[in-house]
Amino acid sequence: MAKISKKELASEVLKTLYESFPDSDCTLDNDTPERLAIRGILSAQCTDVRVNLTCIDLFSKYPDMADIASSSEEEIGEVIRPCGLHKMKSKAVIAFAKLYVGEWGRVVPNDVTKLMKCPGVGKKIANLIVGEIYGTPALVVDTHCKRVMKRIGITKNDDPLKVEADCCKVFPEDSWIRLGHMAVDLGRTYCIARAPKCDICPLMNICGRKI
Ligand code: SF4
Numbered sequence: 001m002a003k004i005s006k007k008e009l010a011s012e013v014l015k016t017l018y019e020s021f022p023d024s025d026c027t028l029d030n031d032t033p034e035r036l037a038i039r040g041i042l043s044a045q046c047t048d049v050r051v052n053l054t055c056i057d058l059f060s061k062y063p064d065m066a067d068i069a070s071s072s073e074e075e076i077g078e079v080i081r082p083c084g085l086h087k088m089k090s091k092a093v094i095a096f097a098k099l100y101v102g103e104w105g106r107v108v109p110n111d112v113t114k115l116m117k118c119p120g121v122g123k124k125i126a127n128l129i130v131g132e133i134y135g136t137p138a139l140v141v142d143t144h145c146k147r148v149m150k151r152i153g154i155t156k157n158d159d160p161l162k163v164e165a166d167c168c169k170v171f172p173e174d175s176w177i178r179l180g181h182m183a184v185d186l187g188r189t190y191c192i193a194r195a196p197k198c199d200i201c202p203l204m205n206i207c208g209r210k211i
Contacts, residue, residue: 035055089120
């Protein structure tokens with residue numbers, strides 16, 4: 001393939017991803033904004049399936065954010081233990097619930113900077129929250145997105161913030177939310193970490209990876 005610019009590459013990649021993964025979407029349950037945010041916090045290094053299951057238990061025991069806010073780290077930690085990192089995550093979940101019922105007046109902020117003031121909420125989770133709840137353009141760079149964007153040739157970076165910046169320079173803003181989901185599907189289906197299936201990958205003719 002003739003040498004093309006990063007923007008042209010991104011455009012080709014996006015077109016192919018839309019065709020290949022028309023149903024890509026967030027796989028965390030999304031009943032209310034504050035519950036989705038809690039699921040986002042719990043999703044660090046855990047599968048969405050496990051998070052969804054654990055949250056059925058969590059929200060049946062603690063239906064309102066005020067219930068979580070007034071609980072101890074030990075109590076919440078015990079329920080969310082299946083998601084891993086339960087000590088760190090219970091602190092974050094309680095901190096989020098306290099901000100939600102207090103300073104935020106029961107409205108999840110549509111503001112990445114405000115969200116990141118909550119312990120345990122980094123850029124990835126904040127982007128997930130504003131994107132999924134408000135449709136605010138934001139790219140979630142998880143381990144799949146980072147890997148596939150590097151292999152494709154969109155970025156040379158490993159730092160998720162730099163990967164996000166590199167992607168956002170070349171992919172149109174209105175694609176960012178879906179792009180994150182499609183990158184996950186690409187990473188799970190073809191661009192697997194240890195053994196990418198390049199010979200059957202829909203991006204095989206445009207991917208920058210030297211095979
Ligand atoms: S061609 Fe290979 S390296 Fe490129 S995106 Fe597909 S699976 Fe990944």
